[in-house]
Amino acid sequence: MPHRIVSRQKWDKMDTDICDVGGSKKMTLKQLRYMMAVAQYKSINEAAKKLFISQPSLSNAIKELEAEIGLELFTRTAKGITLTAEGTEFLKYAQQVIEQAELLEQRYLDKKPAKQLCSISTQHYAFAVTAFVNMIKRSAADEYKFTLRETRTHEIIQDVKNLQSEIGILYLDSFNRKALQKILLENHIEFHPLFEASPHVFVSVKHPLAGNETVTLKELEDYPYLSFEQGEYNSFYFSEEILSTVFHRKSILVSDRATLFNLVIGLNGYTISTGVLNADLNGTDIVSVPLAVDERMVIGWIANKKARLSVQGEAYIEELQAVIRSYKLQ
Template sequence: MTLQQLKYVIEIVNSGSINEAAKRLFITQPSLSSAVKELEAELGVELFLRSARGISLTAEGVEFLGYARQVVEQTSLLEQRYLNRKPSRQLCSISTQHYAFAVNAFVNMIKKSGADEYEFTLRETRTYEIIEDVRTMRSELGILYKNPFNAKVIDKLLRENHLDFHPLFTANPHIFISAQNPLAAREYVTLEDLEEFPYLSFEQGEYNSFYFSEEILSTVFHKKSIHVSDRATLFNLLIGLNGYTISTGVVSADLNGENIIPVRLLADDQIQVGWIANHQLQLSKQASAYLAELRFVITEYGQELQE
């Protein structure tokens, strides 16, 4: 087992395929495949599952990846300290539901990384795809919420995929609306107050289940309903159509300006936001740095951390 083989495994996971990893490593695909097979033969375990859908880590592969990342990171630190070598390229991938505070933390993490070279990825995506990204190690971390309605389904899916949910904070439900919306001056609103306003939600594609909705109270009927795929479009429609969406109440003026405001929604429900990761995997330095920034941003917005 060599350091180069460890780097090969890490790059395959980061790239999502052997072909793409070979391009990034400037070697041929057969050479990379051969190196991985030699490593698997030496270890006596299968690290990757290969199928028509692509490549993914086995349970043993996930555990191996955690150790490999630690070794490569520590080697890089030794080289920087004693050989005056250039710091290695920083890597980090995060998948998240559409939360402004997740973006804030990502910005802070990059600014503080101090890396001359880096390749960071932030995916604002659908709930099921967040879980799938973390399961396949396309992302180290996922950010999503649970509540009494979806908890059993989400917990079962996480358990089946060897993922753990770590709570960050619990919020009372709010609506996001335009500062010009007729309800903007209200201290709180009810579902009855919202009946005539367009309801905006994030579409979930193939896995369009109530349990995967990014918004609580997903089974409530709405006279006017619009599904969108990205946060910028949703905010534009909040302003242009006097629509509303349901979320945590944590909104970033830095990123979204003063045009979007939260108003408390009176509903018998709560939103528990947390992060997910494989329970066998030790987080990389950059993923840990991202979590630190995420906790900082959350407390800045007045939320009490649960960890």
């Protein structure tokens, strides 16, 4: 069945009618846009000019919004207007609502959006960055707002659960699969496999074991083991590295990929990952060596079952698949 066409007039009316659903007062998209403009320009007068409405009308709209939600969003002084702590938190949610509304307009009103939107949360994978770069280059958008977060496993799941990110990228293996799948199921999140790989270690090209066809955990004992810290959610199940329960005499936790690779080079350290490296992003100072263990990891993307991917989200998945096909995976 074809989509029913909704006119611009009907859409605008929906924005005003939402106030009186069920006989109770509710906020509107227009109010949220007004609030965001005031937060951006830090001035009622300046925001009113940009919105092409009168200053009293905008001021009243903000006061009405504050009264409806029972919070003071702005602090007004002789020097101007600034967000309160509650207003700062409210703004984050308002931005998400407006971005989702723009996606709705794009899909159902055939309206070219002011900017293309896409947000990705991922574990620290070079191929995820490469696909993101390719997606942006192919978007041909005049204006866009894309987000790429390399972050912790728990935060990836939370981002997708709360629709802060359309897509998350993480891995499952024989150890974490049951625990993570339970969490994903409870949060209405679906896992989509991308590829399966055997564990590799990333080491410096000058590392004594760099030329080996394979390496064992025993051979790595004397070298520093590098892994990504997971904050308060430091359960082995949330570890970004496979074989997370293995004991290491020398262990260093880091929070970003650049620091990890600098320590791999500077300390002759190593980390365990998929084996997928990108010389354009990571340079030629790091090499990948297969780790001699009987384990496999499945890297995939997750999405909220309650939401449909945007055009750019679908484009990102296509770029991910293309990048992965270009690698020779073991």
